[in-house]
Amino acid sequence: MVNSACSEPRGExxxxxxxxxxxxxxxxxxxLTMTSITPKQPIPQAGGHQGRVLVDSNxxxxxxxxxxxxxxxxxxxxxxxxEHPLLPSDANVWSGWRAQFLGPWNHKTLQEDEVFITLxxxxxxxxxxxxxxxxxxxxxxxxxxxxxxxGQKLHDDQATQAKSQRMSRVALETTTAEFxxxxxxxxxxxxxxxxxxGIPKSxxxxxxxxxxxxxxxxxxxxxxxxxxxxxxxxxxxxxxxxTYSAGGIPSKLLKQIVDRSIIPKIIRIRNYLSSFxxxxxxxxxxxxxxxxxSTLEGILHESSHSDQxxxxxxxxxxVKVIDFAHVQLADSPDHGLLKGLQSTLNLFHRLSxxxxxx
Numbered sequence: 001m002v003n004s005a006c007s008e009p010r011g012e013x014x015x016x017x018x019x020x021x022x023x024x025x026x027x028x029x030x031x032l033t034m035t036s037i038t039p040k041q042p043i044p045q046a047g048g049h050q051g052r053v054l055v056d057s058n059x060x061x062x063x064x065x066x067x068x069x070x071x072x073x074x075x076x077x078x079x080x081x082x083e084h085p086l087l088p089s090d091a092n093v094w095s096g097w098r099a100q101f102l103g104p105w106n107h108k109t110l111q112e113d114e115v116f117i118t119l120x121x122x123x124x125x126x127x128x129x130x131x132x133x134x135x136x137x138x139x140x141x142x143x144x145x146x147x148x149x150x151g152q153k154l155h156d157d158q159a160t161q162a163k164s165q166r167m168s169r170v171a172l173e174t175t176t177a178e179f180x181x182x183x184x185x186x187x188x189x190x191x192x193x194x195x196x197x198g199i200p201k202s203x204x205x206x207x208x209x210x211x212x213x214x215x216x217x218x219x220x221x222x223x224x225x226x227x228x229x230x231x232x233x234x235x236x237x238x239x240x241x242x243t244y245s246a247g248g249i250p251s252k253l254l255k256q257i258v259d260r261s262i263i264p265k266i267i268r269i270r271n272y273l274s275s276f277x278x279x280x281x282x283x284x285x286x287x288x289x290x291x292x293x294s295t296l297e298g299i300l301h302e303s304s305h306s307d308q309x310x311x312x313x314x315x316x317x318x319v320k321v322i323d324f325a326h327v328q329l330a331d332s333p334d335h336g337l338l339k340g341l342q343s344t345l346n347l348f349h350r351l352s353x354x355x356x357x358x
């Protein structure tokens with residue numbers, strides 16, 4: 001049992017995400033920039049989103065994102081054309097593959113091609129279950145957040161020559177070109193230290209582009225707390241390709257999260273997006289799952305006494321595609337994106353096999 005001092009109750013103000021962004025009253029009357037936000041506790045952000053995302057201080061279920069104007073166009077126009085290509089019935093449309101768009105944030109930016117948009121906060125709520133007493137919100141306590149860059153090409157046709165050359169070089173020198181994905185960073189909750197440990201964006205660029213160490217490096221995003229081998233608090237050890245850490249998650253529990261929640265969600269996203277005729281550049285797969293041991297134990301207990309045990313375990317993680325500033329309609333699916341999703345799925349399948357062999 002983890003030290004209870006590490007785990008806050010899931011009350012209204014128990015989430016670090018709920019105390020992120022505070023906006024001074026006069027900021028509604030002038031230019032709003034990300035530097036005008038004073039974070040009280042860091043929202044667990046991974047990849048290249050630091051400094052561009054904040055939590056709406058009036059509603060912690062929403063984030064405010066500074067982005068290119070093209071992403072606003074995607075949410076207002078292109079996504080409907082992709083999800084309703086032949087105007088099918090709403091029963092055939094599934095928007096759960098992406099963060100929900102909640103509208104523009106009407107504040108000026110310093111650059112004409114940038115805007116603020118509001119989206120659902122993917123690190124706030126795991127699920128919303130319907131019970132006999134109404135709707136029960138399942139909130140994240142201390143989620144792990146993992147960002148995986150998708151696609152084999154990182155720039156669109158509008159990129160400058162210098163940017164095209166730079167992005168092409170990055171793709172060729174990393175796992176992007178070969179596997180259609182690159183590990184972009186993570187924020188991992190340490191149950192022993194009671195704090196977040198960050199894996200920087202640069203980490204993915206240290207992986208051999210041929211993938212010889214990709215699985216082992218991928219597994220460092222999923223440390224396990226099993227007692228073998230011996231390890232001290234905060235230290236990590238690697239054995240048989242798995243990363244051991246006192247602050248991690250027990251292997252049997254992690255395997256349940258991977259098998260029953262993460263893998264099924266990636267499969268559904270891959271299958272759904274295989275019908276999209278588009279090109280998308282710079283998108284990521286954001287994987288969010290509860291990592292607080294006391295909370296996880298409560299979820300397992302709740303699952304064992306619920307009439308919806310499968311649903312509770314399925315919703316222990318959130319998996320979404322994010323970042324749509326570079327999207328174009330096309331006459332065929334984006335095979336680079338699909339390759340990245342399949343490569344990511346393969347990594348999770350192999351991780352599951354390794355966890356099951358302990």
